[in-house]
Every structure is written in structure tokens, then in C-alpha cells.
Amino acid sequence: MGYTKKRLVVLSGAGMSADSGIRTFRDEDGLWEGHDVMEVASPAGYHRNPELVLDFYNQRRRQLKSVAPNAGHQALAELEAAFEVNIVTQNVDDLHERAGSSRVLHLHGELRKVRSTGPGAEVFFWEDDLALEDRCPKGYPMRPHIVWFGEEVPLLQPASTCVQQADLLLIVGTSMQVYPAAGLVHYKRTGVPLYFIDPRPQVLPGDFDGLEIIAERAAVGVPTLVRQLLGKGSGTF
Structure with missing residues (x-):
């Protein structure tokens, strides 16, 4: 009887690609490359x-x-050796795919x-x-x-189903403060480990069950966590 890979779901946001040189717009003045969003x-x-x-x-x-994928993108791609990895990203770039991730759902186009x-x-x-x-x-x-502001997010339902089925959940480079994407974390099943990677995390340990906060930028925190997960050999059960 073969082993079944655990389902690891990643929710990624602008901070995931910031280390590749793609500017975010929510951090400071609400401008995106000099434009009102x-x-x-x-x-x-x-x-x-x-x-x-x-x-x-x-x-x-x-x-x-x-630009090119950074160490965080590359580390997530490496996880596919041990996990069934599904990435739900708010980013509109293709850096996850270029790093080698094979299952990427783009919420915002x-x-x-x-x-x-x-x-x-x-x-x-x-x-x-x-x-x-x-x-x-x-x-x-x-x-x-x-998907522009004020438009429906057509992939929200498959994204919520994906989170619901996760055995491990990783949130990286997003504050998870902006809806509807922020609501996805609430589909996590009780007891499922949740890793939150952000240099300025806007969550507290008691906000979610099973939460572990890694206060690092994606290019540092993601490879660190991936080494930990692969080292544990926890990709199968």
C-alpha cells in the first residue's frame, strides 16, 4: 500500500514577490508605482x-x-517532492510557476x-x-x-475548497486583512497547523488554533520552514 502525500496549501500575497523586486502598494501610501490604485x-x-x-x-x-523567482518561490516548489502542494495567490505575476510550482490558483488574475x-x-x-x-x-x-476592485473573484469558491482540504496551511507575504481573500483562512479545519510568514505579522498566536508565526520576509522565512518540514519527513502519512 502506497503513501498518500499530505495536502499543503499556501496562501501567498504581495510580500511573496517583493524580494524579487515587484513593488507592493498597500504597505505605505496606497500608491502602486505612483498611481492611485x-x-x-x-x-x-x-x-x-x-x-x-x-x-x-x-x-x-x-x-x-x-525579474526572477526568489528563494521563497523556489523553496515552495521543492515541497512538491514530499507534499501535494496547492498555491492560492493574490499575486498576478507568474513567479510561482517559473520557480516550478505546478498547481497555482490566481485569485486576482x-x-x-x-x-x-x-x-x-x-x-x-x-x-x-x-x-x-x-x-x-x-x-x-x-x-x-x-480582477479589479469592485469585481467578483470567480476563483474564490475553489480556493476555499482547497483550504478546507488542507492538512497544513501556510500564509506568506499577505496581511490577510483585505476581503474576500482574507476570509479564506477561516476555512481551515480545526487542528490543522498554520504557519504565518511575514516580517510585520498582523496576527497574534491566539488568533488561530495551531498558529506558528515566523516574522521574516518570504525569501528568508519560507526556505527556513521548508527545510524544517522536509527534515521532519512529514510529507507522508
């Missing part, structure tokens, strides 16, 4: 100034080509994809700049495949 990450902002929004994401897409504004909202891989005149095969304009 509502100008570039809301349907109203897009309708007001679509050229500004497309240019913003074109710049982010170009930046993404110039993906920079390297665009979608049609026509019926069915078809999604397409997109490596280069997106222009106003670009059209999907059916002739409709395309927009960034990003």
Missing part, C-alpha cells in the same frame, strides 16, 4: 482612461520579464493573460504590450485579465 485597478478607472490602464499593465508585464470584453470573456496568453486596437478572434477589444 483606483485609477489603474477598477472598472471605473478603465472606462475613464483605458489608455492609462493598458499602459500601466504593459509596464508591469515588461517588468515581470526582468494574471499579468501574462488578457481577456475578451465580448461574450464568454475568452482568455488568451499575452506576452507583449496590449493596445486599444487589439482584438480577440471574434473582433472584441481585450482588457487585462485582472
Whole structure:
């Protein structure tokens, strides 16, 4: 009889990619690369100034080509040798995938994809700049495949199911203060170990059962925890 790998679920946020050089916007002034987030990450902002929004994401897409996964991303990929790892990320970059993680759910969309504004909202891989005149095969304009403020999060249900089934839960690089993503932690089953990695954790040991806080940035704290988990040989039961 073979062994079944334990299910380890990772909830990752902007701090996961900060060590790769991707700027976060919630830490200080609410600006994202110099822009009010509502100008570039809301349907109203897009309708007001679509050229500004497309240019913003074109710049982010170009930046993404110039950065690489950090030690935290790489360590999570290594966990797949011993665990069934599912990553639920708020990040729109593809650094988890480039590090080697094979099961990544992007709650807020993906920079390297665009979608049609026509019926069915078809999604397409997109490596280069997106222009106003670009059209999907059916002739409709395309927009960034990003979940903007005020829009529904279509993958929230599969994400909550994923957390519900976890044998271990790891939260890294996110304050878990912003809903609806913040609500995912409440789907954790009682008794399931919860590791929280953030240099400025906004949780206390008594906030959740089984909580262990590692007050480090992702590129330091994640490899440390991964060595601990793999060293215990706790990936199977």
C-alpha cells in the first residue's frame, strides 16, 4: 500500500514577490508605482482612461520579464517532492510557476493573460504590450485579465475548497486583512497547523488554533520552514 502525500496549501500575497523586486502598494501610501490604485485597478478607472490602464499593465508585464523567482518561490516548489502542494495567490505575476510550482490558483488574475470584453470573456496568453486596437478572434477589444476592485473573484469558491482540504496551511507575504481573500483562512479545519510568514505579522498566536508565526520576509522565512518540514519527513502519512 502506497503513501498518500499530505495536502499543503499556501496562501501567498504581495510580500511573496517583493524580494524579487515587484513593488507592493498597500504597505505605505496606497500608491502602486505612483498611481492611485483606483485609477489603474477598477472598472471605473478603465472606462475613464483605458489608455492609462493598458499602459500601466504593459509596464508591469515588461517588468515581470526582468525579474526572477526568489528563494521563497523556489523553496515552495521543492515541497512538491514530499507534499501535494496547492498555491492560492493574490499575486498576478507568474513567479510561482517559473520557480516550478505546478498547481497555482490566481485569485486576482494574471499579468501574462488578457481577456475578451465580448461574450464568454475568452482568455488568451499575452506576452507583449496590449493596445486599444487589439482584438480577440471574434473582433472584441481585450482588457487585462485582472480582477479589479469592485469585481467578483470567480476563483474564490475553489480556493476555499482547497483550504478546507488542507492538512497544513501556510500564509506568506499577505496581511490577510483585505476581503474576500482574507476570509479564506477561516476555512481551515480545526487542528490543522498554520504557519504565518511575514516580517510585520498582523496576527497574534491566539488568533488561530495551531498558529506558528515566523516574522521574516518570504525569501528568508519560507526556505527556513521548508527545510524544517522536509527534515521532519512529514510529507507522508
